[in-house]
Amino acid sequence: MRSPLLSSLAGSLLLTATALAQLNPGPVMAPWPFVNSNVKFSGLGLPRSFTLSHDYPTALAPQPASFPWDAAIGNRPITVTNAATYMNKLKEYVAADMRTLLFDWDHWNAGARGWYNEPWLANDREPLRGLYTGMSDQSWRLWPGTGLSVDWGTYCLSLYDARAATMLSRFWGSDALTPKYDQPGPAQFPEGALVLKLAFSSVNATPNGANPLARWPVLAGAAQWKIYFTQNISEPEMNNKIGSVSLFQFDIVVKDTKASPKTGWVFTTFVYDRNASGKDAWDKMVPLGAMWGNDPGIDSSLPHPPPLQENWINESAPAYSKMTLGWGNRLAGPNDGARGPAIYQDGSTGKLVQVASQGFSSCMSCHGSASWPYPHPNLMLPSPSSGPAHHAATESETPLYQPGSPTWNQWFQDRAGNVPQVPGTVAFDYDMVTGFKSMDQWQEWKTSLGGPAQSPRPHYTYNGRLRRPVVAPPVPTAPK
Numbered sequence: 001m002r003s004p005l006l007s008s009l010a011g012s013l014l015l016t017a018t019a020l021a022q023l024n025p026g027p028v029m030a031p032w033p034f035v036n037s038n039v040k041f042s043g044l045g046l047p048r049s050f051t052l053s054h055d056y057p058t059a060l061a062p063q064p065a066s067f068p069w070d071a072a073i074g075n076r077p078i079t080v081t082n083a084a085t086y087m088n089k090l091k092e093y094v095a096a097d098m099r100t101l102l103f104d105w106d107h108w109n110a111g112a113r114g115w116y117n118e119p120w121l122a123n124d125r126e127p128l129r130g131l132y133t134g135m136s137d138q139s140w141r142l143w144p145g146t147g148l149s150v151d152w153g154t155y156c157l158s159l160y161d162a163r164a165a166t167m168l169s170r171f172w173g174s175d176a177l178t179p180k181y182d183q184p185g186p187a188q189f190p191e192g193a194l195v196l197k198l199a200f201s202s203v204n205a206t207p208n209g210a211n212p213l214a215r216w217p218v219l220a221g222a223a224q225w226k227i228y229f230t231q232n233i234s235e236p237e238m239n240n241k242i243g244s245v246s247l248f249q250f251d252i253v254v255k256d257t258k259a260s261p262k263t264g265w266v267f268t269t270f271v272y273d274r275n276a277s278g279k280d281a282w283d284k285m286v287p288l289g290a291m292w293g294n295d296p297g298i299d300s301s302l303p304h305p306p307p308l309q310e311n312w313i314n315e316s317a318p319a320y321s322k323m324t325l326g327w328g329n330r331l332a333g334p335n336d337g338a339r340g341p342a343i344y345q346d347g348s349t350g351k352l353v354q355v356a357s358q359g360f361s362s363c364m365s366c367h368g369s370a371s372w373p374y375p376h377p378n379l380m381l382p383s384p385s386s387g388p389a390h391h392a393a394t395e396s397e398t399p400l401y402q403p404g405s406p407t408w409n410q411w412f413q414d415r416a417g418n419v420p421q422v423p424g425t426v427a428f429d430y431d432m433v434t435g436f437k438s439m440d441q442w443q444e445w446k447t448s449l450g451g452p453a454q455s456p457r458p459h460y461t462y463n464g465r466l467r468r469p470v471v472a473p474p475v476p477t478a479p480k
Helices: 006-010 017-023 068-072 083-103 162-172 363-367 388-392 432-448
Strands: 154-161 194-201 224-229 241-255 265-272 285-291 311-313 339-345 352-359 398-400
Touching: 068 083, 083 194, 083 241, 083 265, 083 285, 154 162, 162 194, 241 285, 265 363, 339 388, 352 388, 388 398
Parallel strands: 339 398
Antiparallel strands: 154 194, 194 241, 224 241, 241 265, 265 285, 285 311, 339 352
């Protein structure tokens, strides 16, 4: 049996275990919640480095009668007919700040503009822009015909607006050493909270290094940043060097019970379109789609399922961005790891079924599992942690429950953010970064002090591949 995840485990963190050991010899005993980055390098002559914005506001500003994105659709629930209008108003609302962030880094001050970062990610963040690993390795084969011929990784930056950051203040406190993970209230966001995520690609329109194949023409003209690569799967010669990454996906997530009364959230994704009109790369970030529920009433495993009603996909979005939509074309962008080679056991025949490109998640399916403690380590995806599919999965395959089965459907429900997927755990209101990255590193620090683990470590990286340990198949017993 091939090891399902040893190669992915090696690439699951931006800062590899070897690099971390070189930077911080011995066990890490001091806490690092507000450290900018644990990667040390000589940055003389480079733009100023990333500074973590963590002066989280404690007081919530009065809620307006209507937020601009709600007013744009008449303060009614979002639908497949008005989702584009809603998305365009969201993008307009953050445009001035994002243009400064993307194109005028020397004048970017996150805290002064009311944007904040999550704590505890110093072991993941590169030092120049504070990006952490999104997808550690993606196969070029998922994007046929787009000019991509090398595997690639992604690097992300999350930003919480002032309303969203009041949750960080309540949950983490002033020093982020004693999170309130055992209470249902502190992890809940206020109405109107915005969370942004920028996703950059390790492969660009032109190579960083000498490999002429390390290019993706669809990203020509995209916004670029210089970052420090501790690992670059597209161009290994760039490891421990500074190179360019290209912005290809931009997510805006909003707590909006008016537009989305069932889940309380609207997830929106914009993608780069080199053929779009506009004066700059920000203008060329176009809607891929929006979702405000998982469409639990629609069985997308059927040959001809009905149209989704809680997801809207922009038919005019660039082709590459629609190649990795989630289950039944539920919303998921190229950064989201919601599609790929998979294997599952057919419940009727008992046979294993291999699929070259299976959608197995969505934005809300994945984020809706955010909770503490993890009741089992495979919570992010509908994936078994044992059984025939788990043991038969190759390095590139994700083992799954049978699509459309009752167990599978647990990931595709419409739950409010205070309702956990698994009873007995505390729901984290669709906040994946807190549930699967910050808390994971906080627990790493706590256990380094000799304390017991509060939760099993997730087998999936945040927006990444499986990192489950290799589990030997059960030893067959001799017949009696």
